[in-house]
Amino acid sequence: MMEDKNNLPELPEGWGWTRLGEIIEKEPLTGKKLKQRDYQEKGKFPVIDQGRSFIGGYTDKEELKICSGEPVIVFGDHTKVVKYIDFEFAAGADGVKVIKPLKVFYPKLFYYFLQAIQLPEKGYARHFQFLEKSSIPLPPLLEQHRIVAKIEELFTKLDAGVEALKKIKTQLKRYRQSVLKSAMEGKLTENWREEHKHELKPASVLLEKIKEEREKKLGKKYKELPSIDTENLSKLPDKWVWTELRNIAEFKNGINFSKHQKGDKGILTIDVLNMYSKSIFIDISALYRVNKTVKEDYVLKYGDILFVRSSVKREGVGWASAFKEISEPVTFCGFIIRARLQNQEILPEYITYLLRTDYARKIIISKGSQVTITNISQNSLGKIPIPLASYTEQHKIVEEIEKRFSIADEVEKIVEQSLKQSKRLRQSILKKAFEGKLVPQDSTDEPASILLERIKEEKERIDAERKTKRKNKKKKTRKYI
Numbered sequence: 001m002m003e004d005k006n007n008l009p010e011l012p013e014g015w016g017w018t019r020l021g022e023i024i025e026k027e028p029l030t031g032k033k034l035k036q037r038d039y040q041e042k043g044k045f046p047v048i049d050q051g052r053s054f055i056g057g058y059t060d061k062e063e064l065k066i067c068s069g070e071p072v073i074v075f076g077d078h079t080k081v082v083k084y085i086d087f088e089f090a091a092g093a094d095g096v097k098v099i100k101p102l103k104v105f106y107p108k109l110f111y112y113f114l115q116a117i118q119l120p121e122k123g124y125a126r127h128f129q130f131l132e133k134s135s136i137p138l139p140p141l142l143e144q145h146r147i148v149a150k151i152e153e154l155f156t157k158l159d160a161g162v163e164a165l166k167k168i169k170t171q172l173k174r175y176r177q178s179v180l181k182s183a184m185e186g187k188l189t190e191n192w193r194e195e196h197k198h199e200l201k202p203a204s205v206l207l208e209k210i211k212e213e214r215e216k217k218l219g220k221k222y223k224e225l226p227s228i229d230t231e232n233l234s235k236l237p238d239k240w241v242w243t244e245l246r247n248i249a250e251f252k253n254g255i256n257f258s259k260h261q262k263g264d265k266g267i268l269t270i271d272v273l274n275m276y277s278k279s280i281f282i283d284i285s286a287l288y289r290v291n292k293t294v295k296e297d298y299v300l301k302y303g304d305i306l307f308v309r310s311s312v313k314r315e316g317v318g319w320a321s322a323f324k325e326i327s328e329p330v331t332f333c334g335f336i337i338r339a340r341l342q343n344q345e346i347l348p349e350y351i352t353y354l355l356r357t358d359y360a361r362k363i364i365i366s367k368g369s370q371v372t373i374t375n376i377s378q379n380s381l382g383k384i385p386i387p388l389a390s391y392t393e394q395h396k397i398v399e400e401i402e403k404r405f406s407i408a409d410e411v412e413k414i415v416e417q418s419l420k421q422s423k424r425l426r427q428s429i430l431k432k433a434f435e436g437k438l439v440p441q442d443s444t445d446e447p448a449s450i451l452l453e454r455i456k457e458e459k460e461r462i463d464a465e466r467k468t469k470r471k472n473k474k475k476k477t478r479k480y481i
Helices: 107-116 128-133 141-184 190-195 203-221 348-355 358-367 378-382 391-434 448-480
Strands: 016-019 024-026 045-048 057-059 072-076 082-085 090-092 096-101 135-138 241-244 249-253 267-270 288-290 305-308 320-322 330-332 336-341 385-388
Touching: 016 448, 072 107, 082 107, 090 096, 096 107, 107 141, 107 391, 135 448, 141 348, 141 358, 141 391, 190 391, 203 241, 203 385, 249 378, 305 348, 320 348, 336 378, 348 358, 348 385, 348 391, 358 378
Parallel strands: 045 090, 267 330
Antiparallel strands: 016 135, 024 096, 045 057, 072 082, 072 096, 241 385, 249 336, 267 288, 305 320, 305 336
16 A cells, blocks of 8 residues: 555655556566576576576476566565566566656666665565555656766766776785785795794604604604605795694594574584684674583593584685684584694694685685585695794784784775775665755656656556457457357
C-alpha cells in the first residue's frame, strides 16, 4: 500500500510522488531462469543474478536470452542488489526480478532512484514486495535527463578517486612484500650488520646447539635429518645459514572435536577462521570452547606457530600465524598444524614474517594436495627452506619490519576511511537527486502531473491489451474443445 502523501517529504515544483509498482513492467521469466549449477565460465550470454558480482556466469542457451530492446533493471529479491542492464542476457534462477519503468521514467534515473529507496532489512527473505509498495518521486522528463548527467559527472570524479585509493592499497601490499623480501635477504639490516659484524654469532652455532639438545632429548631415538640442498637457493649474508623448518621446530596436528563438544564451556580453541589475521599473531577475540579434557601437549605456548592444515581455497592452505599467550589455556583444532620452535634464540615473529613472504607462500601452496579441499602435511611444511640469522639480528629484522609496517598501516587506515567516505558521498549524491536538490528546476519543463496522467493511460492500455489476450486465448481453447 502506498504511503500516506501527508507523510512524504515535499518535492520541488513540477515533481510528483507515485507508487513504484504503478510505473513498472515486469519481464516474464517463466522457463527462462538458469540455475547456478548450470553457469559456464564462458558463453554467448552473460548470466545476471542477484549476487554482488555484476555477472554471475555465462550460458549458450539461446532460449534463455532476455532482450527487451530497452534497458531493464535486475533486482535481487533476497540481496536487494540493483543492476542496470542494457544488453542481451540470461537471468539467474534464485531471487531475480527483471523490471523496467514505463516510458514516463528515464531508465537510468529510475536505476539511480532505486538505490536511494530505503527498504527494510529482512535477511534472506524477499524484498520485492516492499519495493513495489515504495513511493518514488517523479521529476519532469527533461529534468530527469539533467539529473542523470549531473549524477554521472559527479560519479565519474568519485570513481577516479576510488580507483586511485585502490591502487594505493595494491601498492601497500606490494610494499609490505618488498619489505619482507629485503628483510629475509639480509638487505634490510645490511648497514646495521656491518656496524655490528664483530658482535654477531654465526647462525650455524645456533643450529648445532639445537641439534645437540634434540640428540640429548631423544637419546637412541634420535635420527639426524638430511642436510639441506642449497644449490637452487640464493646466497645469504655472512654468518647466516640455510636450514629447513623441521630442523628448528617440532610439529603436531590439532585435535578433531565433534560438534556437540563445541560450545561456551571448556577450553578455548583456535579454529581456521581465527588464523587469517592481518597481524602475525592469531586473532583470539572470537574463540569457541570445547568441553573436553585436553592433554598438556596440546596446550599452546607463547611463540607456537600454527598453520592452516586444510582449506577450501588453495591459496589459504598453510597460512601461518603465531600464538601470543593469554591468561587461560588454549588448544587448537584438527584443521591446524602446530610448529613449536626448539630454541628460545629463534624468534617466532621472525619465522612467521618469513612464512608470509611470497617466496614461502609459493612453496607452501605448491606442496598442498587438493581433492575437494586443499591439505598440507607436517612433512611438506618441515621441508620449507629457512634463511636463519643470529638471534640478535633476528630481533633487529623484526624491529625494522614492524617500523615500516606501522607506517604502511597508518596510510592504509587513511585509505580505508577515504573509501568509506566515498560510499557515503555516493549515497549523499543519490539522496540529493531523490529529493530534487541536485540540479536547479526549469519552470518551462512539462510537470510530472502530466506524466502521471500518461502513466494512468499507459496502465489502462496495458490492462486492456492483457484482457484482449486472455479473451483470445479462451476463444482458441473453446475452438479446439
